[in-house]
Amino acid sequence: MIPQQPARVHTIDVTECASDAPELTWQQQLADIIRTPEDLLAYLQLPSSLLNDAQRAADAFALRIPKAFANRMIKGDVNDPLLRQVLPLGEELAPPPAGYSLDPLGEVNANAQPGVVHKYRSRVLLIVNSACAVHCRYCFRRHFPYGDNQLGLQQWQESLAYVKQQPQVNEIILSGGDPLSSNDTRLFKLLDMIEALPQITRVRIHSRLPVVIPARLTDALIARLAQSRLKVVLVIHANHQQELDTEVALVLNKARQAGLHLPNQAVLLKGVNDTLSDQVALSERLFELGVLPYYLHLLDPVVGAHHFDIPLQQAQQLHHDMQLALPGFLVPKLVRELAEHGSKTPIAPLVAPN
Secondary structure: OOOOOOOOOOOOOHHHHOOOOOOOOHHHHHHOEEOOHHHHHHHOOOOHHHHHHHHHHHHHOOOOEEHHHHOOOOOOOOOOHHHHHHOOOHHHHOOOOOOOEOOOOOOOOOOOEOOEEEEEOOEEEEEOOOOOOOOOOOOOOOOOOHHHOOOOHHHHHHHHHHHHOOOOOOEEEEEOOOHHHOOHHHHHHHHHHHHOOOOOOEEEEEEOHHHHOHHHOOHHHHHHHHOOOOEEEEEEOOOOHHHOOHHHHHHHHHHHHOOOEOEEEEEOOOOOOOOHHHHHHHHHHHHHOOOEEEEEEOOOOEOOOHHHOOOHHHHHHHHHHHHHHOOHHHOOEEEEOOOOOOOOEEOOOOOOOO
16 A cells, blocks of 8 residues: 555656657657566556555556656656556555446446447547556546447448438537557548548547657647648646656647647545645646646546545645646646536535635
8 A cells, every 4th residue: 555645746858758769759668568567567666565556556447658668767666656646556446435336437327329329419529549658547438348349440330321311410529448549540540531521620628648759749740630621629638747857848839839729637646636836837838838737627426536635624725735836827627527417517616715
């Protein structure tokens, strides 16, 4: 068990991670991963006492960490905020509190047909694939039935035929898995098909890859997105400022210069980013990179992730303190997603903040 200590704002010298080795392509980085707790502990010089619990948890939900992401972690530090997001822990296997489920957002009931989740009136979410670059331990889709939602060209055509029959839908959200783990040929074909639907005005891409493996935002990908007739919104997912190193900054600047809209969605996680200094540093760093701090989500109550949760009043107090410490445009909306609701649910402010 990792001791529960307040998360710290780390800085890291990216030159420490530099080497004379040839630069890997994003596909090579996607394959250059840590798959076992033994390898993770050795790579980051962590105590072997963590191994037994980590192995049991990884047997239930596989460990997957690209070395490109692990290189931003502080070796030997069991409380590193990036490590805590991906390290399997024995707490994951403990009986969860009431209200936790395998499908906390009610996506199975909204799974209109294979690959399509239709919860919101004007938006449809497409499960582009089941693959993620990194397995975050708080993932709300860690139990999602991806096997029933595998899409090829024929299934994409059927999914978009469904969209065409919903005239109120004007936006398609690409999700997964991680949609950017698909290669360009596959992804560009899907974009071509979406652009052929005249009712669609926006495409939104939710991806962890620009942060975890920034090399994925190649010039070719950015150019294709920028050339689309659709408004393209690339929603990145960073929870801590330590994730946003120089390489991430460079590719996000290219995307912003190309005209892509770049909001960030974060999750409020115990021991990762639940202090005021964490949140202020994240918002300031995002703005420095041209990214809008958009949503700060309360933890989705998925079985296996309850150890990340914090009390509601603590979250409200933290958000109140953020409003005092940051200009309004840098304060993300504090929200939660409920299975039965057709939109994000804002969290009410404290009645009498301290």
